Amino acid sequence: MHKKINIYDLEVEYDVDYRDIRYPRLEFRTGNLLLVLPKNTKDHKEVIDKHKNWIYRKNSEIISSLKESKDKKLVMDRTAEEFKEIVKNKVNLFLLECDLNINGVNFRNMSSKWASCSSQKNLTINTLLKYLPDRLIDYVVYHEVMHLKERKHNEKFWGIVNKKFCDHQKIEKELFLYWFLVQDLIKNSGKPPANLYIPILFPCS
Numbered sequence: 001m002h003k004k005i006n007i008y009d010l011e012v013e014y015d016v017d018y019r020d021i022r023y024p025r026l027e028f029r030t031g032n033l034l035l036v037l038p039k040n041t042k043d044h045k046e047v048i049d050k051h052k053n054w055i056y057r058k059n060s061e062i063i064s065s066l067k068e069s070k071d072k073k074l075v076m077d078r079t080a081e082e083f084k085e086i087v088k089n090k091v092n093l094f095l096l097e098c099d100l101n102i103n104g105v106n107f108r109n110m111s112s113k114w115a116s117c118s119s120q121k122n123l124t125i126n127t128l129l130k131y132l133p134d135r136l137i138d139y140v141v142y143h144e145v146m147h148l149k150e151r152k153h154n155e156k157f158w159g160i161v162n163k164k165f166c167d168h169q170k171i172e173k174e175l176f177l178y179w180f181l182v183q184d185l186i187k188n189s190g191k192p193p194a195n196l197y198i199p200i201l202f203p204c205s
Helices: 044-050 052-069 080-098 127-131 134-146 155-164 168-189
Strands: 003-007 010-019 025-029 032-038 104-108 115-117 122-126 197-203
Touching: 003 044, 003 052, 010 052, 025 052, 032 044, 044 052, 052 168, 080 104, 080 127, 080 134, 115 134, 122 127, 122 134, 127 134, 127 168, 134 155, 134 168, 155 168
Parallel strands: 010 032, 104 122
Antiparallel strands: 003 010, 025 032, 025 197, 115 122
């Protein structure tokens, strides 16, 4: 059962997970706060109090995003085969444009991200991406293909992405909003919801 705590004017739900780690870590999963703490932590509420401003800010961002996501629409008439064909065509196009190559493209239901690119040059695409508009699919595919040039999300990487998607910050926010919509779709379909992992981590010293 989720625990609850009031931070200023917000009631924040959270869970605590004790692990063999040296430092506490704060994450937001499935819209709720997760405290990943060393096993010898005496009082988890001290960790919350220390980082309450960060928790408040991020939780407020999630609430705002949930409201904004209601105005977005999912693409419901695209088949799995059509989606795979779209992705493969985009991959080939971007590889040709940038003179790059990969080993293969895989499709599966991913619980924490839209796509990934491995160090072995394999692209993995979340099958749930099929519900997103074409432009967002283009961006996700391009983003992952560009990891063949630069593995890290550093200044060099975003400079590469910016050449084709100068509004990438806006698109990243849209992807964040659409994740909530897709999770609602899964929830309403009766299937177990994917674990919503929002990329806002706070490793604590």
